[in-house]
Amino acid sequence: MSAPDSVHELALARQAARADKNFALSDQLRDEIAALGFEVVDFATGYELRAKKRFPTYESTRDIRPINSGKYEITVAMIVEGFQDDAVATIKTIKEHSQCAIAVLVIGEPGPLLNELDSRTSLVQLTENFGWGENANALLRNVTSDYIVIMDPSTRFTGDAIAPVLAKLQAREFVAVGWRGGLINLEDEWRSVDDKGVGEVDVLFSYFFAMHREDALATRGFSNRALYYRNADIEFSLILRHSNGRLLQMELPLEQGRHHGYYDTDSEYREAQSKKNYDRILERFRGKTAILSPRR
Secondary structure, eight states: OOOOHHHHHHHHHHHHHHHTTOHHHHHHHHHHHHHTTEEEEEETTEEEEEEOOSSOEESSGGGOOOBOOTTOSEEEEEEEOSOHHHHHHHHHHHHHHOOOEEEEEEESOOGGGGGGOBTTEEEEEESSOOOHHHHHHHHHHHBOSSEEEEEOTTEEESSOOHHHHHHHHHHTSOSEEESSEEEEOTTTTTSOEEOOOSEEESEEOTTEEEEEHHHHHHTTOSOTTOOSSTTHHHHHHHHHHHTTOOEEEOOOSEEEOOOHHHHTSOHHHHHHHHHHHHHHHHHHHTTOGGGSOOOO
């Protein structure tokens, strides 16, 4: 497979950067070349471009290697199991409106997602589904940016949702910010969450859940016992608050498409796994009002 002229241009620019000892630019150009399906092999007399597999495949989340976020401080990370066309539509809205890296963990065949791979968009394939919590933690561990957004593939950008979120996270007043969330309902003994709108909250939902990656990893991330997403984000939110982290709900230019993870999941499985996740919340946190945000 011969490389197109555009890839050779990148390789020549990388050679010039190396000659100028601009190694940061050299690494960036190498990553752009890799995203286009080639690797650069350097020789004393020049270079050679070799075709490479466009994405890695793993049998276990433990095997996943670092997912390079390139020059970007923040990565939008998604778990995709089926409904790839919807995920493609979402990725296109991210690229249209915001500057960030994009990392996709796909269960099974990637299909049309391959057409979206470029210098800012990476894909890793898992041959088996290890559950939502473990998959989300694999993304937390392996993207290389300082900040990460765990986002459902059904959430679409209608404007730049990244710049205001990144500014809030960089200020370090909040460990996590998001689009939808709320306060634990104390009157029904922690069994529901009330959406109070913009402001400090007890929980954020994984429609769009942005955080400082090291803060998240310091708490060991999401529960690996959460096979299903629902309520796993509430559990993790309370873990962050238990570690003295503050959470912020923001108004962001996002919209919700059909949430396949809920509406197109077997209802018995959905309810059973949701209950397991919430039972852990009640067992661990119910009554610990000191960890909650101010009521409003």
